[in-house]
Amino acid sequence: MENEFTLKYLGICENQEPLFIEKIEIKKRVMKLRIPFEASYGRFNYLTRLFPVITFRTQSGEHITGIGECSPLNAPSYNYECCETVEAALRYIIAGLTGKKIEEADGFADKNSAPVTDVISFIEKYKWITGHNMAKAGVEGAYWDAAAKLNRTSVSKLWGGSRTEVETGTSVGLEPSIDKLMNKIDIAVQQMKVARIKIKVKPGRDVLYLDAIRKRYPDIRLQVDANAAYDLFNTEHLALLKEFDNYDLSMIEQPGCNDDILDHSRRLAGLNTPICLDESILHAIHARQAIELWEQYSSIDKLIINVKPPRVGGYLEAIKIAKLCSAKGVSVWCGGMYESVIGKTANVHFSSRAEVNLPGDHISQAPYFYNDVADAPVYKEGRIVVPNGTGWGLSNLNLD
Numbered sequence: 001m002e003n004e005f006t007l008k009y010l011g012i013c014e015n016q017e018p019l020f021i022e023k024i025e026i027k028k029r030v031m032k033l034r035i036p037f038e039a040s041y042g043r044f045n046y047l048t049r050l051f052p053v054i055t056f057r058t059q060s061g062e063h064i065t066g067i068g069e070c071s072p073l074n075a076p077s078y079n080y081e082c083c084e085t086v087e088a089a090l091r092y093i094i095a096g097l098t099g100k101k102i103e104e105a106d107g108f109a110d111k112n113s114a115p116v117t118d119v120i121s122f123i124e125k126y127k128w129i130t131g132h133n134m135a136k137a138g139v140e141g142a143y144w145d146a147a148a149k150l151n152r153t154s155v156s157k158l159w160g161g162s163r164t165e166v167e168t169g170t171s172v173g174l175e176p177s178i179d180k181l182m183n184k185i186d187i188a189v190q191q192m193k194v195a196r197i198k199i200k201v202k203p204g205r206d207v208l209y210l211d212a213i214r215k216r217y218p219d220i221r222l223q224v225d226a227n228a229a230y231d232l233f234n235t236e237h238l239a240l241l242k243e244f245d246n247y248d249l250s251m252i253e254q255p256g257c258n259d260d261i262l263d264h265s266r267r268l269a270g271l272n273t274p275i276c277l278d279e280s281i282l283h284a285i286h287a288r289q290a291i292e293l294w295e296q297y298s299s300i301d302k303l304i305i306n307v308k309p310p311r312v313g314g315y316l317e318a319i320k321i322a323k324l325c326s327a328k329g330v331s332v333w334c335g336g337m338y339e340s341v342i343g344k345t346a347n348v349h350f351s352s353r354a355e356v357n358l359p360g361d362h363i364s365q366a367p368y369f370y371n372d373v374a375d376a377p378v379y380k381e382g383r384i385v386v387p388n389g390t391g392w393g394l395s396n397l398n399l400d
């Protein structure tokens, strides 16, 4: 399977000039959310964001700096990763990238360290580390930003993205009452004119909420995200999921256990609403397994995959999954991890690829954070403009 994913097949236009890593720094910011967010795994008011900053040197002596973002939650609730695990993994990744032993890694590259010739040779330097996908995605992001700057183009163009604007929707958290939920939905539909609404659900805070939304907005594109809150062997939970069929939902996202694919395919085969996998897809092999299981137990038009580059270990893996899904007619969209503008913009570049054919989670009812690190990409009525400057194309970046 690995061999079929050549950069050429993936449509990625890569730099072949040797790049020497000079220095890697990690900038850390604790960022306060404008609107606290709640999902079935908890509520949070602030998030810590880690930004790998990598300086490369070309053969001609030019210096190019790229920036990425690691976007874990504060506690290991969405997956096993959190700020502390990302910081620990980054120490090993930096040692690998700079060619030094972990106890000697100071962020400066060993002078005999082999240059990077493409993204595969970059990833090769830390590929031995198991898991820790959010840490890996952050450093890979810094590589892509620098590679695009070297090519004097945008990351979207380097990745073979074809859209100049991407469709986007909003994700509304678990609200304590239907009135509060409807207030947020009204703003999203009437003022922001989002491309679709997603609401978080869990047993007991699901069907009544959907009922209220559908009464007011019978036609809006609507989907739900359960973040693994339903037991697929509990008859009451299964009955609730079956009731979701009455609300014309685009999908039910990750209702069952967060590392399960098999039971999602078998236990929910009788539902009319498509199932979207999020937490349980960690790499392209999982995506292939899901496709094979839906072909066997359900039908392929009832499988959707939410591809989050931080969850799958980076953008190359995200593009592989998108390509694999597209070849089988499986729809793909890009979810968010409450990223700062850097990570959100990276998601917009990824979403510019043709395979990403459903609206993503790139906006909320305000910028996520007070004092974000750069200007947000331009949003208008359910669409975000893909920045066309070099690299990520960020304006007014400030990490100090």
Ligand SMILES: [Mg+2]
Binding pocket: 225, 227, 253, 254, 278, 279, 306, 335
């Ligand atoms: Mg999700």
